[in-house]
Amino acid sequence: MELGIFIQGYVPESRRQSTPDAEHWVLMKELEIAVAADRAGFKYVWASEHHFLDEYSHLSANDVVLGYLAHATERIHLGSGIFNPLAPVNHPVKVAERVAMLDHLSGGRFEFGTGRGAGSHEILGFLPGIEDMNGTKEIWAETIGEFPKMWLQDEYEGFDGKYWSLPPRKVLPKPWGPGHPAMWYAAGNTPSYAMAARMGLGVLGFSVGAVPDLEPVLKAYKAEIVNAEPIGAFVNDNLMVTTKAFVAEDSARALEGAVAARMNDIQTQSFRYHDTFPHPEGVPPWPERIPDFTPELMREMASVGSVILGDPDEALAQVRMWESAGADQLVFAMHPGLPDDTIFETIRLLGEHVIPKVDPDPVHRTTRFRQAGGTTV
Secondary structure (H helix, E strand, C coil): CEEEEEECCCCCHHHHHHCCCHHHHHHHHHHHHHHHHHHHCCCEEEECCCCCCCCCCCCCCHHHHHHHHHHHCCCCEEEECCECCCCCCCCHHHHHHHHHHHHHHCCCCEEEEECCCCCHHHHHHHCCCCCCCCHHHHHHHHHHCHHHHHHHCCCECCEECCCCEECCECCCCCCCCCCCCCEEEECCCHHHHHHHHHCCCEEEECCCCCHHHHHHHHHHHHHHHCCCCCCCCCCCCCEEEEECEEECCCHHHHHHHHHHCCHHHHHHHHHHHCCCCCCCCCCCCCCCCCCCCCHHHHHHHHHCCCCEEECHHHHHHHHHHHHHHCCCEEEEECCCCCCHHHHHHHHHHHHHHHHHHHCCCCCCHHHHHHHHCCCCC
């Protein structure tokens, strides 16, 4: 199982109250976090694309951030988690161009994750092109298969769809190296995992919150991926899940850091905006906040993988739970809401004590798929 990190420009009100120029501080700190993860041996950094989501995510231009990181890092793969390819949000041709350019700048380290946005507050901001959330499925479906053609056809054959069109044109630049970057889809419900598998796409499983949640979606995904008819040049057999991590030399200090991080605040923001997610019982309506997480609750969460918590040995055991459950990639959301030493100590300790035991392979899984894949569609 491979390990990565996730950044999203989380700027909570508490940070604004304590830090002058909080938005800038967070965005710059996340660049430092990504560079530290590269040096520690993490294989992936995923950067969000969100719009209008105050507090929750101020990272709207992830192509700019990933372009910077292409120069600032050496080995880590740089993923869009996500690029939104819906024509009213980003014209698909411009998305294809940015993907190929990032592939060049990173030396073939770019990962192309796509999705349909976080919810109605975000997506319906792009009216009149998008009238409701259900319509985004049709826009994404008519678009996603065109990207490999734009990259691999010398002159793209053109497209005349319901939501966008383009006459035959050379879409430039072409990706660097063989084929094209690995393609991913941010899936929510079980049928979406199966759909992505049939298309040969990896899945960004942001909706999987604990180890028991993985079983049904993993089963649906792996049952279909073996018979995939890929829309691209190769099958990206990959299921990624996310959690959070608080690791310290001393277990008690890790727990203190986890409680101080106020994970309830970001969960509150998640349910504030992700109105397509199920709303669990006990989650209050916005602007009420989910109550602070107690140390006892944090330990319960660690027991099911909802957080990686403790000293390096405990962290390894908890990561092993995800590995045994069948996840291909485990990604840690690194929100700079803590003192620097807490975040960077977590990254260092995972790099020293967990990654060598869980992922000794120096080659990225997606690199192997891409090198073995074709160059035509």
